[in-house]
Amino acid sequence: MFAPLVLLVRSWMGTKEFNRFxxxxxxxxxQLISRVCDRLxxxxxxxxxxxxxxxxxxKRLGLLA
Structure with missing residues (x-):
């Protein structure tokens, strides 16, 4: 679903910068998940x-493409 957008942003930013981001x-x-679990x-x-x-x-949504 989001894979084309992720690939476009990666090509725009460059692989090294994108991976760091x-x-x-x-x-x-x-960290957010950890805070919510701690609070609950x-x-x-x-x-x-x-x-x-x-x-x-x-992975299913294509965000880790």
Whole structure:
């Protein structure tokens, strides 16, 4: 779904810069998931499952193209 947009942005930014940007975005998203789980009192296993679910959804949507 988003793969063409991701590829366009990668070609515009350059692969090295794009990968750094994507890594920062993934890290921020994982931190957000961790904060939500901490606030709700959810355990570490649940948090890891949520992060894996986010990764798998990103792959399905083409965000990790």
């Amino acid at each position: 994507r890594g920062q975005a993934i890290a921020l998203h994982a 009192g959810l355990d570490r296993n649940y948090r890891q499952n949520m992060i894996r679910l986010a990764r798998d959804n990103g």
